[in-house]
Amino acid sequence: MEESCNHIYPELVSIITPVYNTSPYLSATVESVIRQTYAHWEMIIIDDGSEDQSAAIAHHYSKQDERIRVVSLGKNYGAGVARNAGIKEAKGRYIAFIDSDDIWLPAKLEKQLRFMRDTQAELVHTAYNLIAENGSSLCKHYCPPSKVTYQDMLKTDYIGCSTAIYDTQRIGKVYMPEIRKRQDYGLWLRMMQDIKYAYGLPEQLVLYRIRKGSLSHNKWRLVQVQWDFYVQTARLGVMGGLRSMAYWSFFGLTKYAKN
Incomplete structure (x- = not known):
């Protein structure tokens, strides 16, 4: 029988979830964490000034499961600030992220931690499926x-x-640039200046929700945000930004395969 990852990795995983007005989806996100086969985790939900029922839902789960706690920022600062607040509060050796409208499959943490052990990787990500707003x-x-x-x-x-x-x-706590868009991309770049590889696990372990009005859904806005990131945050300059934009545009057209 395959050795349980709960035995292999007694270390705590800190799961960071920024929340801003995502009450229709938040319960599904939290439930997907609760259902993980790897049980030694804490979930830090950062309420980024939500005006709907998101904070109430988060507090409901924190009362039901002591592994879940809520940090309230008081007003909306954006996902970069919110995620950094979560990273600061994190107690675990491993830091994981799940957005408040996405869903993890039950064995996500267990399989990913085993993969990290096998590859000796500092940073690991996985394949994922796209789901609609509903x-x-x-x-x-x-x-x-x-x-x-x-x-x-x-x-x-x-x-x-x-x-x-x-x-x-292995690499310490690394924080995101405190920008409203593409802060996670900035985090990976910061990390990867000091590590050789980010490793990809080819198994589809996450359901990524595409919502109307989201950046992923608004193609023209996405182009502007990507350009600003390359020039202002990554500091590639105009020529470097143009080269990266060309590759990014091609990658976007070929990124997703049909199931």
Whole structure:
């Protein structure tokens, strides 16, 4: 019988979830964490000034499960600030992320931690499936490369935020740039200046929700945000930004495969 990952990895996993007005989806997200086969985790839900029932839902779960706690920021600062507040509060060796409208499959943590042990990786991400706003399948999935370098990551963001885990024992706590968009991309670039590879686990372990009005759904806004990130945050300059935008545009057209 395969050895249980709960025995292999007694170390705590800290799961960071920023929340802003996602009450229709938050329960499904939290329930997917509770159902994990790897049980030694804490979930830090950061309420980023929600105006709907998100905070009430988060507090409800924190009362039901002592592994869940809520941090309230008081007003909306954006996902970069919110995720950093979670990282600061994290007590675990491993830091994982799940957005408040995405869903983990039950063996996500267990399989990913085993993969981290086998590869001795500092940063690991996984394949994922796309779902619609109502939770139905879009019949598309993304499978990451087995390894990517810092130079690869300058071209495009290969890492889905809700799929990623990093090991603070090996690289310390690393924080995101406090920007409202693409802060996770900035985090991966910061990490990868000091590590050789980010490793991709090819198994689809996350359901990534595409919502109307989201950045992923608004293509023109996405282009502007991506350009600003390359020039202002990654500091690639105009020519470097143009090269990266060309690759990113091509990658976006070919990224998703049909199930």
